[in-house]
Amino acid sequence: MKTVINDLFGIKYPIFQGGMAWVANASLAGAVSNAGGLGIIAAGSAPAEIVRAEIKKIREITDKPFGVNIMLMSPHADGIAKLVIDERVPVVTTGAGMPSKYMKEWLAAGISVVPVVASVGVAKMVERSGACAVIAEGYEAGGHIGESTTMTLVPQICDAVNIPVIAAGGIGDGRGIAAAFMLGASGVQVGTRFLVAKECAIHQNYKNRVLNARDIDTIVTGRRLGHPVRSIKNSFSREFHKNEYNTEITLGELEESGVGALRRAVTEGDEKTGCFMAGQICGLVKKEQTCSEIIEEMFSQAERLIKGTSL
Numbered sequence: 001m002k003t004v005i006n007d008l009f010g011i012k013y014p015i016f017q018g019g020m021a022w023v024a025n026a027s028l029a030g031a032v033s034n035a036g037g038l039g040i041i042a043a044g045s046a047p048a049e050i051v052r053a054e055i056k057k058i059r060e061i062t063d064k065p066f067g068v069n070i071m072l073m074s075p076h077a078d079g080i081a082k083l084v085i086d087e088r089v090p091v092v093t094t095g096a097g098m099p100s101k102y103m104k105e106w107l108a109a110g111i112s113v114v115p116v117v118a119s120v121g122v123a124k125m126v127e128r129s130g131a132c133a134v135i136a137e138g139y140e141a142g143g144h145i146g147e148s149t150t151m152t153l154v155p156q157i158c159d160a161v162n163i164p165v166i167a168a169g170g171i172g173d174g175r176g177i178a179a180a181f182m183l184g185a186s187g188v189q190v191g192t193r194f195l196v197a198k199e200c201a202i203h204q205n206y207k208n209r210v211l212n213a214r215d216i217d218t219i220v221t222g223r224r225l226g227h228p229v230r231s232i233k234n235s236f237s238r239e240f241h242k243n244e245y246n247t248e249i250t251l252g253e254l255e256e257s258g259v260g261a262l263r264r265a266v267t268e269g270d271e272k273t274g275c276f277m278a279g280q281i282c283g284l285v286k287k288e289q290t291c292s293e294i295i296e297e298m299f300s301q302a303e304r305l306i307k308g309t310s311l
Contacts (some may be wrong), residue, residue, distance in 0.1 A: 001013065001014065001299050001302065001303055001306075003069045003164075003181075003186040003187060004164050004186050005164055005166065005186045005187035008132065008133065008164065009012060009038055009065055009090075009091060009112065010064075010065045010090075011033075011036060011037060011038050011064070011065060011183050012036030013035075013036045013037050013295055013299055014166075014186060014187030014188065015032075015036075015037040015038070015187060015188050015189070015190060015298075015299075016037065016038045016039050016040060016067070016068075016093070016114075016135065016166060016168075016187065016188070016189040016190070017029060017032040017037055017038065017039050017179075017189070017190065017191070017194050017291075018040070018141075018142075018143075018168065018189050018190060018191025018192075018194065019040045019041070019042040019043075019067075019068075019069020019093055019095065020042050020142075020143065020191050020194075020195075020248075020277070021042045021043075021044030021045070021071065021143070021262060022042070022044060022202075022262050022263055022266040022267070023042065023195065023200065023202055023266055024039075024040055024041060024042035024069070024194075025041065025054055025057075025201060026041060026054045026055075026058040027040075027057075027061070027199050027200070028064070028194060028200045028201065028291070029041045029054075029058055029066055029198060029202050030057070030058045030061030030062045030065075030199075031061070031067060031197065031199035031290070031291040031292075032194065032197075032291045032295070033058070033061075033062045033064040033066045034061070034062045034064060034264065034291070034292070035290075035291040035292040035294075035296075036064075036292075036295060037224065037260070037291075037295055038065060038066065038067055038132075039058070039062070039064075039066045039067070040066065040067040040068065040069050040091075040093060041054045041055065041058060041066065041067070041068045041069065041271065042068075042069045042071075042074070043068055043069060043070050043071060043080045044071055044074065045075065045076065046074075046076065047076045047079065048076060048079035048080055048082075048083045049291075051068065051080055051083060052083055052087065054066070054184060055083075055087050055089065058243065063088070064088065064198035064261045065090050065091065066089075067089065067091030067092060067093055067114075068080070068084050068089050068091075068092055068093075069092075069093045069094070069095065070084070070092060070093070070094050070095075070099075070147070071094075071095055071096045071097075072094055072095065072096050072097025072098065072099060073096040073097050074096075074225075077097075081102040081105075081106070084106070084109075084111060084113070085105060085106065085109040087311055088110075089111060090110075090111065090112060090115050091111065091112045091113075091114065092106060092111050092112070092114070093113075093114045093115065093116060093135060094113070094114075094115045094116065095115070095116040095144065096144055096227070097154045098115075098122070098125070098126070099113060099115055099129070099131075100109075100125075100126075100129050103129045103130050103131075104130075105137070107130045112133075113126075113130065113131050113132060113235070114131060114132065114133045114134065114135055114166070114193065115131050115133040115135070116134075116137050116148045116189075117134050117135065117136060117137070117157065118137055118138075118145070118146025118147070118148065118153070119146065119148065119153075120156050120157055120160045121188045123136065123157045123160060123161050123165075124160055124161060124214065127161045127163050131163060132163060132164075133163050133164040133165065133166055133187075134157065134161065134163060134164075134166065135165075135166045135167075135168050135187075135189050136150070136153050136154045136157045136158075136165050136167055136168065136185070137150075137153075137168040137169045137189070138150025138151070138152075138154070138167075138168065138170060139152050139169065140169040140170030140230075140279055140280040140281065141168055141169035141170070141191065141230065141279045141280075142151070142191055142192050142218075142230050142277045142278040142279035143227055143229060143230065143231075143277045144227055144228070144229055145169070145220065145229070145230050147282070148169075149169075149291065150167060150168070150169040150170050150171070150180075150183075151179075151183070153169075154167045154180065154185050155183045155184050156181040158183065158184030158185065159184070164186040164187065165184065165185050165186060166185060166186065166187040166189050167180035167183065167185035167187070167188050167189070167190060168188065168189035168191070169279065170191075170279060170280055170281050170307030171188050171189075171190050171193075171281065172190065172192060172279075172281035172282075172284045172285055173191045173193075173297075173298055173301060174286060174297070174298045174299065174300065174301025174302035174303075174304070174305060175301065175302070175305060176188070176281070177298055177299065177301075177302035178301075178302045178305040178306050181302070186224060190298075191276045191279060192210065192279040192281050192285060193285055193294055193298075194291065194294065195207060195210050195278060195285075196210055196211060196285055196287070196288045196289070197288070197289065197290065197294060198288055198289065198290045198291075199290065199291055202238070202265075202266045202267075202273065203265070203266060203267060203268060203269030204269065205265075205269025205270075205271055206265055206266060206269055206274075206276055207288065208276070209232050209234075209271075209276045210232070210276075210278050210285055211285060211286060211287070212287070213232055213278065213283050213285075214283050215280070215283035216283075217232055217233050217282065217283065218230050218231065218244040218278060218279070218280050218282065219231060219232075219233045219237050219238070219241055220230055220242065221237055221240045221241045221258075222240075222244075222258075223244065224244040224245075224251070224254065225251060225254060225255060229275075229277065230277065230278070230279060230280070231275050231276050231277045231278060232276040232277075232278050232282065234271060234272070234274070234276060235271075235272045235273070236261055236272065236273050236274060236275055237275060240254075240257060240258060243257065250280060252284050258275065261273060261274055261275035262274070262275045262277060265277075282283070298307055
């Protein structure tokens with residue numbers, strides 16, 4: 001399946017792998033790029049030297065295009081912003097903030113910038129600042145989320161901007177891809193399905209949480225802090241959610257209680273104090289596959305649906 005996204009980024013399939021902090025390293029991103037999508041290394045809150053090492057690794061894994069996701073609220077964002085220029089990274093996706101202060105230098109360096117947006121207003125702003133496309137991410141997504149659903153957000157952003165729109169949030173199979181195209185998107189970004197990719201190096205407990213999840217097994221926490229996050233329900237997420245409404249707990253104490261929770265889930269598989277970020281589509285994900293198998297299966301299904309044949 002070919003759209004403007006294929007030519008714009010030099011990829012076989014119009015699919016981005018989500019920039020999932022602590023999850024999306026060179027191993028996963030390189031496998032996605034080799035499979036024909038755009039693999040993305042997540043900088044998260046890591047310092048520049050860590051991200052530089054991952055960029056070196058991915059270039060040993062693949063000669064295909066790849067990207068780096070920069071979490072703009074990270075204390076290391078300035079360093080990563082310079083690093084992607086020095087390392088000639090072809091694509092940058094951004095989240096958790098506005099990329100305006102970096103856009104001029106990135107564009108001058110020939111970097112394609114694709115911000116993740118959760119509203120029409122922000123989509124218009126980043127288009128004006130030079131973004132070549134936007135990722136419209138709905139409430140169904142895992143990790144940091146906005147308030148609009150993918151179904152409502154994507155068509156409104158498609159109508160509001162003149163650059164390609166990549167749909168994200170709640171897409172886990174070919175049906176989701178076909179639906180995104182019908183809403184006007186030119187491509188998709190997928191995160192949760194890639195959590196169970198064989199090339200994804202997260203702890204097996206994390207993968208099992210996704211594989212065993214039901215449709216009602218995610219929860220949103222962090223609204224009181226101003227940055228809501230979707231994860232799979234467990235002891236940590238339930239306790240954090242309860243504490244959000246406890247006025248005796250300060251914002252600082254609440255924030256501190258979440259420090260390191262994602263790392264513990266990813267690296268240790270800590271099922272009590274870890275935060276297992278995943279989207280609402282996790283209830284649909286039932287098998288481990290290679291990145292190539294995931295992408296080919298999704299797009300084969302989408303193509304059949306769009307052509308009007310049955311599953």
